Amino acid sequence: MHRRLINAYPSRGASLLLSALPFLLILLAYLAGSEARLAVNPNDKLLPAFSSIGAGFSRMAFEADKRTGDVLLWVDTAASLARLLAGLAIATVTAGLLGIAVGLLPYMRSTFSGFIAVVAMIPPLSVLPILFIIFGLGETAKVALIVIGITPMILRDMILRVEELPREIMVKAQTLGASTWQIALRVVVPQMLPRLIDSLRLSLGAAWLFLIAAEAIASQSGLGYRIFLLRRYLAMDVILPYVAWITLLAFLLDYGLRLLQARAFPWFVEGRKQR
Amino acid sequence: MRKTSRFVAAIVAVTVAIAGFAAPASAEKKTEFKLAWSIYVGWMPWGWAADHGIVKKWADKYGIKIDVVQFNDYIESINQYTAGAYDAVTATNMDTLAIPAVGGVDTTALIVGDFSNGNDAVILKDKSKLSDIIGQKVNLVELSVSHYLLARALESIGKSEKDVTVVNTSDADMVAAWNTPDVSAVVTWNPLVAEIMATPKAHKVFDSSQIPGEIIDLTVVNTKTLHDNPNFGRALTGAWYETMAIMASDTPEGKEAREAMGKASETDLAGYEMQLASTKMFYQPAQGVEFAMSGSLHKTMDSVRKFLFAHGLLGQGAPSADVVGIAFPDGKVLGDKNNVKLRFTAAFMNEAAQAGK
Numbered sequence: 247m248h249r250r251l252i253n254a255y256p257s258r259g260a261s262l263l264l265s266a267l268p269f270l271l272i273l274l275a276y277l278a279g280s281e282a283r284l285a286v287n288p289n290d291k292l293l294p295a296f297s298s299i300g301a302g303f304s305r306m307a308f309e310a311d312k313r314t315g316d317v318l319l320w321v322d323t324a325a326s327l328a329r330l331l332a333g334l335a336i337a338t339v340t341a342g343l344l345g346i347a348v349g350l351l352p353y354m355r356s357t358f359s360g361f362i363a364v365v366a367m368i369p370p371l372s373v374l375p376i377l378f379i380i381f382g383l384g385e386t387a388k389v390a391l392i393v394i395g396i397t398p399m400i401l402r403d404m405i406l407r408v409e410e411l412p413r414e415i416m417v418k419a420q421t422l423g424a425s426t427w428q429i430a431l432r433v434v435v436p437q438m439l440p441r442l443i444d445s446l447r448l449s450l451g452a453a454w455l456f457l458i459a460a461e462a463i464a465s466q467s468g469l470g471y472r473i474f475l476l477r478r479y480l481a482m483d484v485i486l487p488y489v490a491w492i493t494l495l496a497f498l499l500d501y502g503l504r505l506l507q508a509r510a511f512p513w514f515v516e517g518r519k520q521r
Numbered sequence: 522m523r524k525t526s527r528f529v530a531a532i533v534a535v536t537v538a539i540a541g542f543a544a545p546a547s548a549e550k551k552t553e554f555k556l557a558w559s560i561y562v563g564w565m566p567w568g569w570a571a572d573h574g575i576v577k578k579w580a581d582k583y584g585i586k587i588d589v590v591q592f593n594d595y596i597e598s599i600n601q602y603t604a605g606a607y608d609a610v611t612a613t614n615m616d617t618l619a620i621p622a623v624g625g626v627d628t629t630a631l632i633v634g635d636f637s638n639g640n641d642a643v644i645l646k647d648k649s650k651l652s653d654i655i656g657q658k659v660n661l662v663e664l665s666v667s668h669y670l671l672a673r674a675l676e677s678i679g680k681s682e683k684d685v686t687v688v689n690t691s692d693a694d695m696v697a698a699w700n701t702p703d704v705s706a707v708v709t710w711n712p713l714v715a716e717i718m719a720t721p722k723a724h725k726v727f728d729s730s731q732i733p734g735e736i737i738d739l740t741v742v743n744t745k746t747l748h749d750n751p752n753f754g755r756a757l758t759g760a761w762y763e764t765m766a767i768m769a770s771d772t773p774e775g776k777e778a779r780e781a782m783g784k785a786s787e788t789d790l791a792g793y794e795m796q797l798a799s800t801k802m803f804y805q806p807a808q809g810v811e812f813a814m815s816g817s818l819h820k821t822m823d824s825v826r827k828f829l830f831a832h833g834l835l836g837q838g839a840p841s842a843d844v845v846g847i848a849f850p851d852g853k854v855l856g857d858k859n860n861v862k863l864r865f866t867a868a869f870m871n872e873a874a875q876a877g878k
Binding site for chain 2: 286287288289290291292311312313374375378379382383384462463464465466471474475477478479480
């Protein structure tokens, strides 16, 4: 009998090759495009050759800037990561605590769930001038934009996850004499922590988006700042390695969170596999 | 096996298609052209001329077609021109040198339209002397003409950029930024200057009328396209100066034109005329010719290229400000004679001036 497509698995080697294929295709298309343009204009800035991209990267990563004496890539990375991590930390803690409270306590739910559902729908970038007045234009504003951008999403996810906890567990804890506080601390929090990591991982993309938007508005350093500044001069030889660098950082952050989840909550990861 | 080869063929086809897309328009004799322009006091005539059939009239005269496209993002319009998607674009002298010329796209300044005569300004909050700017954070669009104006302002009091802290701020957010307590100094352009000056604590401490003729608004064309199709240049200058004559006239028709241009730039007749007052328009082609032929243009471009070089904008590893050559109508060349990428010409404006006599 003919084998169904859903049961046809590629071999190990073929699987590796297939996963490399989309990357290779993009690379090939870039190379062809770049060569065609450079043949017409050797100074073309739009699709620079790999050698100029390499030179651009090494200039940013290893040479001190003429004006400031700083090595720009590291200064930008440090500035951006500090903002991103602060934003993620604040958003995670806020959403974690509030999410458990709202998900667990009917009074909290009545008070906040409607409010959260509405506020979560406001696109933060559309009320920028108001945010400027409240948070100014400095570092606070950039962290605040990330927090405002991703907290509602994590928060709503947390509330849903708490509400999803099997009713039986709650009843059992109560028959064993646990108070609300004890249930929250001993039953809900341990169940929620690995799910909080899931939620955080999903919001990483949005967090980067808000970081770069914040840095484009008013800034003196940062990965997003540099990209927007150099865009003025179509310096793709620096912008492209910066984009690759951001992608790598984001990937590592995501991978790190997955590792943390596997190490700290092996029972959760195992449980998911069995489902 | 056959499947594989077909697959490879598909990949090759896709790659070739992408490469074809990416290749810039190469110049030759052609009949269809594209001009990109963006909202600014000195470029509003392009939108008006296109809407009122003046561009079409002149294009028809030379048997060509000119597509006039408005961009909401000034830099994007220059980038698109540099990438080869447009044959002509409106840009300042500084950005023309730094983006297309440095990017290897040989560019000719066809029309010298005007220079900023107060349209760009340094504004302080609660302080009224330029020297008060020392030690402050200054919000501006970095690497733009505002940045150049700041450098020139600081030079005028014997200071340099090291004496202030520049904070890159998007022009779209400049007015909102000014209204926050963090911001005490900005450099920007009209109509933002007017809006900020309308707030109670704003003091203008330096503006472009103190460096007259240095921030120039041009309509530039790809040199090769212009060389192969001089009629494209003639149609553009023809349409431009016909529009200028209407716009400058003290007639109901002139007023109507100015009012329409004001509306198109989100202001009214009074607002637009106020911006015109701080812009030195070259309404007659002869004025443009005279300015292009003047010696002061050399000095200005020298000052501009030095600014760009100091900020690393003449290309990576550029050994000096001489890497890109700038040619003037009198035949003189600033910088590398073998790598001229920006050319000022008076020829087309001159032709328009002769025709108008």
